[in-house]
Amino acid sequence: MTPPSGITRVTLLKDLRLEWRSKDAINSMLFFSLLVVVVFSFSFDPSAEESRQIAGGLVWVAFLFAAVVALNQTWAREIRNQVLDAYRVSPAPANALFMAKTLGNFIFVSVLEALMTPLFIVFYRLRALGPSWPLLLVAALGTWALVVNGTFFAAMSLRTRSREIMLPLLLFPISIPALLAMVQATTAILNGEGARFWIVLLATYDLVFTTVCLLLFETILNAE
Amino acid sequence: MTPPSGITRVTLLKDLRLEWRSKDAINSMLFFSLLVVVVFSFSFDPSAEESRQIAGGLVWVAFLFAAVVALNQTWAREIRNQVLDAYRVSPAPANALFMAKTLGNFIFVSVLEALMTPLFIVFYRLRALGPSWPLLLVAALGTWALVVNGTFFAAMSLRTRSREIMLPLLLFPISIPALLAMVQATTAILNGEGARFWIVLLATYDLVFTTVCLLLFETILNAE
Amino acid sequence: MTAPAPVIIVSNLIKQFGRFAALRGVTAEFSGGKIFAILGDNGAGKTTLLRTLAGLSQPSSGEVKIFGAKKFCDVCQQVGYMAHPSLLYDEMSGMENLAYFARLYGITDIEYCAEVIRAVGLDPGLVRPVGQYSQGMRQRMSLARALLNDPKLLLLDEPFSNVDLHSATEMVRLLAGTRDQGKTIFIVTHQASLLEGAADEFVWMEYGKIVERTRDLKRLEAAR
Amino acid sequence: MTAPAPVIIVSNLIKQFGRFAALRGVTAEFSGGKIFAILGDNGAGKTTLLRTLAGLSQPSSGEVKIFGAKKFCDVCQQVGYMAHPSLLYDEMSGMENLAYFARLYGITDIEYCAEVIRAVGLDPGLVRPVGQYSQGMRQRMSLARALLNDPKLLLLDEPFSNVDLHSATEMVRLLAGTRDQGKTIFIVTHQASLLEGAADEFVWMEYGKIVERTRDLKRLEAAR
Amino acid sequence: MKKAFPILAVLTAILLSYALYLALVWAPTEQTMGNVQRIFYYHVPSAWTAFILFFINFVASLVYLIKRRPAADIIALVTAEVGVVFCTVVLITGPIWARPVWGIWWTWDMRLTSTLVLWLIYVSYLFLRRFSSGGQTPLLAAALAVLGALCVPFVYFSIWFFRTQHPQPVMGGGGSIDPRMLHVLLINWLAFSCFAFLVCWARYRLEKLQRDVDEAHAMESLLNPRGSVR
């Protein structure tokens, strides 16, 4: 028997290889994120002082929408020829699949963010007043929060009619605390204030939701 | 022969009846737009003076995202059992179908906007300094701009892989002038300034793009 | 009956998908008032040929003449097309579907639609949406749609696959009756034996070419 | 060979979809080392039965015992399942597909995967992605996937639909060979005549029940 | 059991009218806010009732996940539905009250925001129930309910810093409330809880009946030799 972590690894590698091979998703997501930044800067004059002050919120809203578009595609490959059924009849554990998908999405969305952030910085001439390395931590924790829930709810919305619209409907309400924490932490850090509380909150949120999603995923996967 | 306008009418009526019958799309879009407004207000503290000043931009970005999600579903019904092929082998003109879809989307997105606007007004405590009726005109022209291009590009992205991501990729760049005009006009009106220039710009944009889309749609529809 | 005149003339039809040629020079004449069964291995190009005849797919080179017309839209009033998918709206009842498609052909007579439904052995009073029909019922309704404009030429793609033997034989009987009214019918299928008594000619395709035309199925099957 | 022991015991299986019962009390025993052909009209419940056997669908009531185990996951190592969709990733080559699925069963031996592909009459060296295979090749590859874990029990849903006669007879021959190695095989199909020589028993389903089991297809077809 | 229903209904009606009398007539008028303050007797009991219902929904969903009992699923469904209704009442009475008192309809205050988020979560729950196809709706819904309930503490923590304009809790808080007002409030709460319970019960029976009918149809199609009448 391959251990669960082994299956997570092969599944993740397979996904990454396929993404890499087609480059479809990557290219289009890149372009999409560029567009989002541009659309935002057209809508919110980046040279205006006001826009700069809410840049923390702007960045996260842009990430959120980009992530929703990306997450909607997560399971597309697995249900195309009902490949998911092949997974379900095999002895491989459901959680290995969930972890692989979550990690894959995490990598994907992180790359997106890494590409969008410089654009935002350039367009909005952002400058942090305090040390900015905690932003990395906030970004990682916040992205994980979006992605772990997003992957779970995307799997859930597989079983529903009008799949695409279902994901934001389920994901947004539950992600509100995480979103708030991310925005607040970002703004605090940019303004040189402490964000310890928010980081702890985010970390707890991640921990709780990852655990519960792992506990529940098998049920979701095996529901017809 | 039924004249083109007659076919537009029956197709539009059919779509509206189906929407109405399931109410799925309407309800979920309602909730989605509420969520967008809420997410925006969490990200951009509405009580802060800065956010209120960019509310014009916020509103339009929210509309844009909601419209993209809505437009992505436009053709879903027509390609489900390849019904589009049935349309193509019939003598009905392609443009009748395009007008029907565009009108349907226009109604749909307008309803969305009509519902989101009061929420924005309440949450952001917006108040126009000048007369606000030109906003209606701006909204109608702006929505038409989004919808006519959106319907066209949604039809175009039917033929591509990863359909959902394609729409924003095609739509956003082309819509940037319209978006800019909408945002500027809205801000001007809210601040009690004149917006004549922007309105004329929008109207011209609408006229040009509607004509071109009508001219090109038949080609798009018949491309495999 | 007078001697049937050629209804379809296909000359040197070539259809390429990228590097791959699905049709590699099909040249043939088909006379009217007959049932042609188009047989061949997977990937032989049967569906491609039918779609090209129906004007849904533009040939890379070569020419199709239907009733003497080169442009499909000139004769689309006289052609009925039934594909493997149903080409019907799942959410509407059979009667609503036909009423809509009838309008596309300029027919407004509801009673006539009901008659067509009765002709394929269904009940026009059924209020259930087509999506809830059984596979066999759906295929019949799909045939009704193709018959709607009382076409002189019928193009049917795999009408019997996934249909049980009983329903299939009944459909064959119906088609034979239609042929006896002077219509020309093309049927693509893998179940040639069903058409043994009914078809006037069996057309064998291989690698994008018509390689044999015969009246004798037994001999054809022995040879292949 | 010794007398085959019952491999599957199904007792009073009921599967409801809302108000509709797709399986209405199926009770049967199937002994090992045989080919069972499951026949019946559209909507008889064949696919539902097979999916229930494969643990993909939970019965509303009743019980399935495979190799004496009540929970499917305990015996999933010994069952192979092939559905109507291919259950393969269109973007990967056949070899890559098999290598991935093999890992799910804890098999890491690449050479073994190549052998399985050769066994179904394909070339393991093919680099084309499965999406570009012809229908017949894809069906074979799908069968290879089902055979991958060297299962003692094979469940196949319409393996021959849309496959040309030639490929189909070859697949039947392959399956008969597998049966002769002591495997038990269930085949759902509408083309019973293909299995005339090969199947050990024909099972006729009607309205969610098994109504007849016989060795004599001719008699069965005459009766139905 | 069935006979208890009309009796309870009558009792609830009496209680509700008594509570209405207390709230509109008997309770003293607030000095600063005036009569508009009387909406308080609907606003607060609705909020408490909604919270209780959502809590029951959480417990029932957990029970369903563990025991897979259909009854638990029905309870989860009806408490979510009725809870959303009561929560909506809070969200409507609040702004009605806020407009004359604070001069605005809405503010991003911690209490208001958390109520809104709670409402959003349970509306999305109802959406999932409506949109999911097939027989596995209960499972998906239960999973979402558990996640949603877990989210609630985070909501509270993430918005605690919002400057608050909203009055502090009556119970366990400062307790600076006229005892007569408290009395009216508690009676109203009792009446609302009884009413909510009654509605839940009626809805439970309706849903149960609906499922029994479906079951009977399926059974009928089991017995009918030609399958269901399709």
Ligand code: HEM
């Ligand atoms: C605008 C929307 C409003 C919402 C969503 C809202 C929500 C709530 C909620 C959820 C509670 C129960 C809290 C608890 O017991 O923990 C509550 C209690 C209460 N609300 Fe509001 N409220 C709103 C506006 C107002 C206004 C304008 C006033 C009056 C100035 C007000 C006065 C009170 C009082 C006095 C309580 C009882 C305090 C307590 O026991 O918690 N509320 N409100």
Ligand SMILES: Nc1ncnc2c1ncn2[C@@H]1O[C@H](COP(=O)(O)OP(=O)(O)OP(=O)(O)O)[C@@H](O)[C@H]1O
């Ligand atoms: N859109 C397309 N892009 C690329 N190749 C295509 C496309 N459509 C068809 N083909 C290829 O053209 C060939 C002929 O396809 P076609 O569907 O006409 O076959 P067919 O005779 O109908 O086969 P079947 O019996 O499986 O339906 C196949 O090899 C197929 O792979």
Ligand SMILES: Nc1ncnc2c1ncn2[C@@H]1O[C@H](COP(=O)(O)OP(=O)(O)OP(=O)(O)O)[C@@H](O)[C@H]1O
């Ligand atoms: N998910 C579902 N929801 C509702 N009804 C379903 C579902 N799946 C199957 N059914 C119904 O159950 C019945 C049996 O379906 P099933 O797919 O088992 O038939 P089948 O014997 O495989 O038919 P076919 O030969 O057409 O494949 C059909 O009437 C079908 O409409």
Ligand SMILES: [Mg+2]
């Ligand atoms: Mg074909």
Ligand SMILES: [Mg+2]
């Ligand atoms: Mg089936």
